[in-house]
Amino acid sequence: MKVGSADAAPGTRATGYLSVTDLPTGQSERLPVVVVEGSESGPTVWVTGTVHGDEPTGMAATHEFATRLRPEALAGTVVCVPVMNPAGLRTNERTSYYHGDDPNRYFGRGDGGETPPRTQQLVCERVYDEIRESADVVVSLHTSWIQTHPYTIRPRVGYGRDRDEAAAAALRDRIVELTEAFGLPVVNQFGREETERRSLSHTLTGAAVADGIAAFTPELGGRFVVEADARAAAVAGLRNVLVTSDMLDEPASPPTEFGLSAGGPLKRRVHPHTDAAGIVRYRVREGDRITAGETVAEVVDPHGETKTEVATEYPGYVLSRHEGAAVYENDPILDVAVPDDEPLLWDRSD
Ligand SMILES: [Zn+2]
Known part of the structure; x- marks a missing residue:
């Protein structure tokens, strides 16, 4: 599989860049990409980090996960984008400095009418075109406030417009399976009203779920620094996502220190x-x-x-x-x- 300049033959790994827009100073804005192509065929899992530039733990987790993944032991394809927001990473800020936009509100927005999309939306659209074309699963790695207990946000699934209830239920069941396999405590997304008020249907996870792709959002502790325990939990969780997708045989030990013993959802x-x-x-x-x-x-x-x-x-x-x-x-x-x-x-x- 080829994403940008990362072109991996079966049983190999390739690194490269996806060019997403031109910068005024002559360079291209490029997202780093790692493609790990299994020797056997199977599903395609995308793992993305640092769509908020001040959240480096997701980037660190994808580095370790991709490096340790052996293509000869893999069935299917893993695509990692460690840094979805290079402009935000350069300044250690959540937003990108082009126009101060939050990148994770610009996926799946579509046409804006008479105002053409700003740079950040174009960046999101260009990487999301690649994701939508191939992804069976999307794991969008994030972190939250600096004093945060790691957890996974499980999205709710809509039906009725372009998807019937049975298809939505199948997608929900797949997301339940994946979020449980990931191993961090699972917390369902805000209720419907709050989700709409916050435009969360245009996060990467929100857009992917709307397009029928199983997606979820781990929150790997707090922002600004790489939290080693949350990074390790994410690496194990990602491996177990592959195991539950029949892409890998050896499960990783799931993290135990973050469990919350809730009696219900x-x-x-x-x-x-x-x-x-x-x-x-x-x-x-x-x-x-x-x-x-x-x-x-x-x-x-x-x-x-x-x-x-x-x-x-x-x-x-x-x-x-x-x-x-x-x-x-x-x-x-x-x-x-x-x-x-x-x-x-x-x-x-x-
Ligand atoms: Zn975030």
Whole structure:
């Protein structure tokens, strides 16, 4: 298989670049690509990292995963793009500096009417054309706030427009199988309303799922630095994605240190919010179990006097503490995993 200049014959590995746009200074913007072509035929799995430039753990995980994968032991094809956002990586920022856009909101957008797409959307469209053409599975590696317990976001699957309910259910089942094989705690995507409000249908995972490709989004701990334990968990998880796809024989030992013993399905929620501005003092940390009504933080004034206590309305787990000690009215305090009462399938026909 050939992606950009990375052209791998069966049983070999190739590295190269996919040129995605020209830069004003004469160079091309190029995404690094590694293609590992198995000696036997099989599915095609794409693994992408660092679509947010300040999230290097995904890049590090793809480096290690691709290097250790032996093409002669593989059935099918693995395509790794360690750096999806080279402009963001250069400046250690989430967005790309062309126009300050978040790349992970520009997949599958289509025609913008009378305004032509900006550079970042073109970059996304050009790499996504390659992904859509060949991918059976997409793993979009991310990280979250700096104090984050590693987990996997499992997308919900829509039906009703261009996909019937049975096809959507089959895709859902495949995503359930893959996310469980990956081995990190699984947290379902926000509920439908919040997903739409945040334009998450135009993330790489959102666009891929809309196109019928099994995709999911691991959050490998926090941003800015490579977290070695989360990287190791991702490498094992990716191998187990290949094992469950009948592409590889030897399963890796799944990580055990990140397990959350939930009694039922969990979903993401940004919660609670503070009703007063001030300086936040956390009483919980990432990975902690929380109970409904528990005070998770207090907000103090500049003299250190308590202004308000912030409690969670829901039981569940702390996924992340938010960054920054200073908070304003209604700022969020935590990302949490709470019981999920919404279905993984939704009707998009209305
Ligand atoms: Zn991200």
